[in-house]
Amino acid sequence: MAHPSQLGFQDAASPVMEELLHFHDHALMIVFLISTFVLYVIVVMVSTELTNKFILDSQEVEIVWTVLPAVILILIAMPSLRILYLMDEVNDPHLTVKAVGHQWYWSYEYTDYNELCFDSYMVPTQDLAPGQFRLLETDHRVVLPVESPLRILVSAEDVLHSWAIPSLGVKMDAVPGRLNQTTLMAAHSGVFYGQCSEICGANHSFMPVVVEAVPLKHFEDWSLLLSSTY
Structure with a gap:
C-alpha cells in the first residue's frame, strides 16, 4: 500500500512486480547516464572550442553516435522482452x-x-x-x-x-x-x-x-x- 509523500513504486508483492522494479531501475540508470553525458557535451561545447570543423567532420564521431544508441536500445529491449514473455506465460495455474x-x-x-x-x-x-x-x-x-x-x-x-x-x-x-x-x-x-x-x-x-x-x-x-x- 502506498503511503503519504511516497515518491517510488509500492513494495513488490509478486515475482513479476519485482522484475518490473528491477527493469525500471535499470532503464532509469541508462537515462541518467545519457542525460549526464548530453549535459556535459553541451557545457563543453559552449565553454570551449569543441565545435571546430575537425570535430564536426570526424568520421569516428559519426560512427560512435550511430552505434552507441543502437547498443543502448538493445540493453533496454532485452530485459523488457524477457519480462513481457514472463507476464504472458500461464503455466499450469492452480x-x-x-x-x-x-x-x-x-x-x-x-x-x-x-x-x-x-x-x-x-x-x-x-x-x-x-x-x-x-x-x-x-x-x-x-x-x-x-x-x-x-x-x-x-x-x-x-x-x-x-x-x-x-x-x-x-x-x-x-x-x-x-x-x-x-x-x-x-x-x-x-x-x-x-x-x-x-x-x-x-x-x-x-x-x-x-x-x-x-x-x-x-x-x-x-x-x-x-x-x-x-
Missing part, C-alpha cells in the same frame, strides 16, 4: 478467477468452483470501518491462495475497464466480448489494493479492486463458507 467489469463494479467467478461467484462494490465513505481506505475498500474481497500461480480472466459487460493491482504487477484491459488473460502469484500474505485503470465513465473512480492473499488452508475454508452462503 486456480482460475474470472473478473468482469460493469458500470461501475466488478463481479468475480471462481471457475473451478461451480457456484462460487459474487459482485464487489466499493464501500461508501459513511460505511467505512476504522482503518479502511476511502475509495479503495470493497464489500467483498477477492481471496486468493498465497504462493500459487493463478490465471485471471478479464472481460467487461458494457464498456472498457481495466483490472489493475500495482503491487502485484497486474494490469489487464477488460474488453466487452473479449476474454483476456493474465497471471499473478502473491509472494506473501496481505491485502492489495487496485482500481479500474481505464476511464470508463462517470463513476470510473468508484470501482476498486481488493485482493486478499491468504494461506491455502484459509482459502479453502473461505471458499467452502462462501459456497454454502450462496
Whole structure:
C-alpha cells in the first residue's frame, strides 16, 4: 500500500512486480547516464572550442553516435522482452478467477468452483470501518491462495475497464466480448489494493479492486463458507 509523500513504486508483492522494479531501475540508470553525458557535451561545447570543423567532420564521431544508441536500445529491449514473455506465460495455474467489469463494479467467478461467484462494490465513505481506505475498500474481497500461480480472466459487460493491482504487477484491459488473460502469484500474505485503470465513465473512480492473499488452508475454508452462503 502506498503511503503519504511516497515518491517510488509500492513494495513488490509478486515475482513479476519485482522484475518490473528491477527493469525500471535499470532503464532509469541508462537515462541518467545519457542525460549526464548530453549535459556535459553541451557545457563543453559552449565553454570551449569543441565545435571546430575537425570535430564536426570526424568520421569516428559519426560512427560512435550511430552505434552507441543502437547498443543502448538493445540493453533496454532485452530485459523488457524477457519480462513481457514472463507476464504472458500461464503455466499450469492452480486456480482460475474470472473478473468482469460493469458500470461501475466488478463481479468475480471462481471457475473451478461451480457456484462460487459474487459482485464487489466499493464501500461508501459513511460505511467505512476504522482503518479502511476511502475509495479503495470493497464489500467483498477477492481471496486468493498465497504462493500459487493463478490465471485471471478479464472481460467487461458494457464498456472498457481495466483490472489493475500495482503491487502485484497486474494490469489487464477488460474488453466487452473479449476474454483476456493474465497471471499473478502473491509472494506473501496481505491485502492489495487496485482500481479500474481505464476511464470508463462517470463513476470510473468508484470501482476498486481488493485482493486478499491468504494461506491455502484459509482459502479453502473461505471458499467452502462462501459456497454454502450462496
